[in-house]
Amino acid sequence: MVTVFVGVFGLLIGSFLNVVVWRLPLRESLVTPGSHCPKCGHPVRWWDNLPVVSWFVLRGRCRDCREPISARYPTVEFVTGVLFAGVALWVLAAAPVTGIATVTLLCALLYLAAVSIALALIDLDTHTLPNRIVGPSYIVAAALLVATSLLLGEPATLLRMLAGAAILFVAYLAMALARPGGMGLGDVKLAGVLGLYLGWLGWGSLAVGAFSAFVLGGFYSIALLALGKANRKSGIPFGPWMLGGAWVGIFAGQPVWDAYLSWVGLAG
Template structure:
């Protein structure tokens, strides 16, 4: 397991470096390929040795090599955070057919959460292809296990969570964005693969965490009743909470209910 964890940590650093490009360029409608990595202040190309995840930022002491403008600490944090999330996912699933699918989910989760925080939008360019990618990446697990019931449950959960969020937009149009509805289907697919308990825990946790965060913002006067708060990050946090701890959380909740 240790070599696999090390390998996925290195992969996570590389993916995190690419996600920094995605987070910056996708909301702006820019190409992910051209131009190459460059300083947004002076436009000078980033040298290959400075493109090494985390270490490049440390070597530059957080400043552009040419114009000396500060480089946000978020860049190395995204790289290191993605690596840690990759390691956690690998520890959860091990060397299994599901691993690539959940590593992909971790990748888009990092990008979508930060984009939503930045511009309050969940880009279709990331969310919509994730339906097909998720189905394709989970297909080897279905073939390996022969459990087609699990696949049916995942697709049913995908539809159910999408429909639930869609109904919320009908009941309270200003409370939920269309991007949240589209993301709900993707998360439903991955949570449904793990079980109905994971789906319920992930859905409930999103609203619980979002509600607590909203209350904290109101109490600290950093927001008011009219402030738009992105919900995508809470959906993603709830989903990963369910991925790692749906069983214990569901058991704990059931233990609180009065016995009949």
Template sequence: MARRPLAQLGVVLGLAAVAVWFALARWQSGDAAHLAASIVELAAFLYLAVITVPLALIDLEVHRVPNRIVLPSYLVGGALLGGASAIACDWAALVIMPAGGAALFVVFFAVAVGSPRGMGFGDVKLAGVLGLFLGHLGVPQLIVGAFAAFLLGGLFAIALLVARRAGRASAIPFGPWMLAGAWAGITAGAPLTDAYLALFGLAV
């Protein structure tokens, strides 16, 4: 049991390192406005990194995504991401961010209604938060993040079925795979989309 907090700390630090790497890759040097926008954006993704671990662990243990973490994240994420876009005068991101949150909320809501055993409304609320972060980055990141969640979750479910550790009626937590998919979209959404388009000769 004593090793568990150390493992959690290690995961948090790892995700924080990813967030820092990502933010530095997007770092906008130049005038004070772009520098300030980069700092605020870094704070937003560090926040997402920090809440990723408890959300994933809680969902794995009790099959629940707690409102006490998810709901404040709408305010924190929206304020930080919206602030970064406004400071940088990136009005497109300011529009796509809430649109992305709404889009993922609606998609996951439809899935939850159609398959209540496969997805809970905690996942739906989490989808809205992740949509804000992915939408802030752009449509490619939003699409890859959503697709990766279903891909990873589906592969995990298949693995459990093959290993006979779950049945068709078993409840499988989806939150961890939503979070993993979101990070895949955040860090690799743009290059994956470019590679996919290039594969079919559609690269711009």
């Protein structure tokens, strides 16, 4: 029931993320005006603003001017709901936490889930990772993860969390300095945030999460080249793959790392 509730909550958050993705790059208010059709300007009625459902009821068109509504809107809502449900399921079933610590860790990961979707879409659209999202993420992530560590009575995890943030931040900064224009400073700043989460979870999660970003980004680049939609000089946003890799590290990092160590004969 908790997983279902969190999933439904994710649908609602997904609806808000659509607003963030559209308005934040334009530096518009996320609060006012309310949801409205970008063509006719008519406010969206509350019953036409139900996540996923309303889009199908309206057959993908504005009720007033019949302007097509992008299928990305219900897709973002649905994906957010599924990711939120997946996070809840993982925290409740797999994460080594209990009691109130479960709540704080769940909040930390749900925040990352929402931020991941917003940043990935904005980066794909504009090739930027806005400071207005990345900056506060340091504070929110650190506060919730510190609270979780203290509730668990494991302050040592905080050192690993800080180490993870420092390692990824410095690594991405070195890549950005080594090849100007290849890796943006937005990627460097995001790396620190992801390092907080992955480092807190464990060295295996950190290693697998960091490596997976380059695997996913590499496959994406190869696919674009094969389809003729990019060339060797094309700028490709890396933020979505950093975020995707981080989630691989979160959900499967430690088991994959343990399996790798066992394979190479280093498991102890």
